[in-house]
Amino acid sequence: MNILHELRTRFERVLSDYSPEPAPLAQQIRMAQDARFGDYQANFTMALAKSRGANPQELAREIAAKVDLADLCEPPEVAGPGFINLRLRPEWIVAQSNRQARDPRCGVDPVAQPLKVIVDYSSPNVAKPMHVGHLRSSVIGDALYRILKYLGHEVVSDNHIGDWGTQFGMIIYGYKHFLDQAAYQANPVGELARLYRLVNQVEGYHEAVAALPGLKDRFAAAERAHAAARAEPNPTDKKAQEQRKKQLKQLASEETTLRDEVASATKKVAAVEAAPQLLELARRHPQIAEEARLETARLHSGDAGNTRLWNQFMPECLAALNRMYDRLGIRFDMALGESHYQPALAAVVEDLKQKGLAVDSDGAVCVFIPGVEAPFIVRKRDGAFTYATTDLATIRDRVDRLHADLVLYVVDARQGDHFKLLFETAQRWGYRSVDLRHVSFGTILGDDRRPYKTRSGDVVGLESLIDEAVSRARRIVDENDERKPQGADLDDSARQKIAEAVGIGAIKYADLSQNRETDYIFSWDKMLALTGDTATYMQYAYARVCGIVRRGEIDRELLRQGSAQIQLEHPAERALALQLLRFHEALDGVALDFRPNVLTNWLFETANRFSTFFENCPVLKAETESLKQSRLLLADLTARCLERGLSLLGIETIDRM
RNA sequence: GCUCCCGUAGCUCAGUUGGAUAGAGCAACGGAUUUCUAAUCCGUCGGUCGCGUGUUCGAAUCACGCCGGGAGUACCA
Structure with missing residues (x-):
């Protein structure tokens, strides 16, 4: 209801x-x-x-x-x-609450007209280890998947993994030239990741060496221009003054940008030159970028050796990804990566050309959308296809074969332009009935509020983030358990299990509770906070209900089957019951614009009201038996709603903590 | 240059397609534990919603213009 x-x-x-x-x-x-x-x-x-x-x-x-x-x-x-x-009316709330208390779906009726929905999220590149940048897409996408499914839609999750791009050529090149056989035997994915980083670093070195002189010149010129402009007298005219101010600002920003670029390039060069082995390696592979690209091209054209390597790497890479997803509790119905669509790409381009949508331009094949300057490149000058082509082939497959009504792309906001062009092209191509949505989310920023860049070196790996969260949680669990008035009641394995649920829940909740559109400032403290508006608070409320049930030796199943009736006398009881009745509203609110934070808001408010209820309304020691039964039923319903709500966000609950 | 996003309390953020006196969390301060888990509860402090003009019964929300910050912008995905 x-x-x-x-x-x-x-x-x-x-x-x-x-x-x-x-x-x-x-x-x-x-x-x-x-x-x-x-x-x-x-x-x-x-x-x-x-x-x-x-x-x-x-x-x-x-x-x-x-x-x-x-x-x-x-x-x-x-x-x-x-x-x-x-x-x-109080009687109405009571009647609804009693119904909800017995409803296995917590009062959420399935939609009348289910849609076929495809949720596309996470989409990591298999060549690189996952880092915090992949977290938002994975966590938000998984939550939307679960919520839409619970609302009764027919939902399919798809991990559109990057398994066919330029990075693979880099790995293959690295494998052929720099492989540490022992390391590969011991930890294949770790070694592949090292190879990727190595090739990337050497590529970056050569690029930086080539660019540095020009960059320095441009920086010096910008510096001079800025200084010269500053030296000019301030005009008396107000308009001219403002114009000058604007110009100065622009010059200053150009200077800063170039200074940063010079510094970054210098750093790359210095890093390689500081290590003799690296430098030697760089000298022996001057054409590394070009060579790596060739390896990619060979793979794409069906070269036997590279295909064999690809087939050798893929299972290892996928297994590593799946270990991460297992730990996060994220599952996909399908994982059709870029490689899956490879055979269909040529036909896509042909079809676009035939329909007059795509034209040759500067040697590339592009779709031009009126009113948009940037071209949508479906085939590069060198003949290779782009992710634009893959995305179009994917739409074709999702509509023609899977009959999708709605496709959600849970992807960083910076790709907004790409999706605008993609959706526009798909429409013109004839895919008009399907609703394509870019569920965009803000960029992860560093503590300095500057965009969090993957190649900056200081990448926080997902694995270490999770480990840190769990160990922080473990410390709190230990402290808290030992402080209990009746004495500690958790053994080591129980504590560890709680720490996992609390730690991972904290990470997910930090992401989900923020409006997805706004940029996200990466902060350990915020992400791993365990007090206030966090998953822990809801998990704790749930555990408190379980505590009551345990202490009272209540069989929750029997309680629901019995004839007990909810009565709402105390304001805290009414407030809680009404809040619980709004569960469906909250879920509909999420679905309206694919905002999981609507559900986190509801959960927080619910746990809040439960805490007030808990303070004011004794359950096991209620004045009368019927009041006790009523409160038990209300507590049970609260626990079920919290458990359900958290699970829809991919967050676990624990009976005691 | 063009396109897009952001600016709300000391900090991090909500604010449900315009609604009544703008809300949380954290931090600070003061209370609450012989009572079902104090990972909690109750209270205090804290705001020219970047600035201006307009639209109307009514604006943090919509329009336009500024100021400040960020992103994207032809062959990486």
């Missing part, structure tokens, strides 16, 4: 007498912002009265009198300029 939805439906029936478009008006029924205004409020009368030239308060009273709400609300009140305030 979605209360909000129910109220809107009831109002809509009346509103159709007032407007040909009652739905948008009914949308203006909201949860009340202030408890004094009741539980829900209708805000549409002011706008409606305006368009009809009526008095809003009179209109509000008129509509309020017509709406059939008697079973679920107290008589509506009109307040202020024409708000209709709605307060739910």
Whole structure:
């Protein structure tokens, strides 16, 4: 039961007498912002009265009198300029709560018309170890997958892994020239990662050496230009002053950018020159970038040796990825990587050309979208396909074969331009019925608020992030357990299990609780915080219910099957029960714009209200047996909703902590 | 140059397609434990919602213009 939805439906029936478009008006029924205004409020009368030239308060009273709400609300009140305030009837809340307490789905009815949804997320490059940058896509995507599925949609998760790109050529080149056989035997993926980094570093070295003189010249020129502009007298005219200020700023920013580039290139060169072995290696492989590209090209054209290497590397790489996903509790229904679509790419380009969508330009094959300057390159000058081509082939497959209604791409906001072009091209190509959505999220920034760059060297690996989170959690678990008044009651394995759930939950929650659009500042303390608005708080509330149940030796299953009835006398009980009834609302809220933080908000509020209930309403020592049963049922329902809600975010619960 | 995003309390952020007196967490300070887990609860302090103009009954939210920060922008994905 979605209360909000129910109220809107009831109002809509009346509103159709007032407007040909009652739905948008009914949308203006909201949860009340202030408890004094009741539980829900209708805000549409002011706008409606305006368009009809009526008095809003009179209109509000008129509509309020017509709406059939008697079973679920107290008589509506009109307040202020024409708000209709709605307060739910206690009996109605009680009846709904009792129903919800017995409902295995926690009061969430499946959607009437399920959609076929494909959620595309995580998409790491198999050649490189996963790092914090992959976290957001993986965690947000997994949560959306679970939530949409729970709402009743037919959802498929797909890990569109990068297993066919330039990086593979680099690994193959590294494998052929720099392999440490013993290290590869011991830890294949670790050695491949080392090879990737090595090739990347040497490539970067040559690039930097080649670019440095030019960069230095440009930097010096920028410095001179900036100095010269500064030396000029300040004009007296106000407009000219502003213009000068702007110009100076621009020159300063150019200077800074070039200074950074020089510094970065110098650093790359210095790093290699500081290590004689590296330098020697670089000298022996002057064409490394070009050679690595050739290895990629050979792989793509079916070269037997490189294909054999690819087949040799892939299982190891995938196994390493899966170990990480296992630990994070993330699973995919399919993992169709770039290589999977390789055979289909030529046909995509041909088709685009035939339909007149793609044209030759500077030797490349591009789609041009009117109004957009940048081309959408589906085939490079050297004949290779790009990720644009792969993405188009993927859409074709997802629509033609999988019959997708909706495809979510959970990808960094910086790829917004790519998706804009991709979706536009797909439409023109004929894929109009499918809803393609870029579920974008903010960039991970460093502590200095500057974008967190993968190649900066200071990459925080996902593995070490998780280890750190778990060990921090373990320390808290130990401390807390030993401080218990009755004495510690957890053995080592129990503590470790709790630490895993709490630590990993903390990481996920930190990501999910933030509006996905905003940039994310990477901070150990924030990501691993275990007090306040964190997963731990919800897990703790859950564990407290389990504590009550344990202490009272209650069989929760039997409790639900029994005849106990929820009664809501104390304000804390009412507040909690009403909050629990809004579970469905919260999930619908997530689905509306694919924002998991709507669910984290709900969970936090729920745990909050439970804590208040816990302080004020003794359960096992309730005054009467029926009150005890009522509170047990309410606590059980709270636990089930918390457990369900957290699990929809991919966060585990533990019975004691 | 063009396109896009961001600017809310000391810090990190919410703010549900415009609603009533802008909310949390952290930090600071003060309380609460003979009572089901104090990883908690209750309270205090803290804000020209970057600035300005406009749209209207009503703006943190919408439009336009500034200021400040960031991202993307032809063959990497």
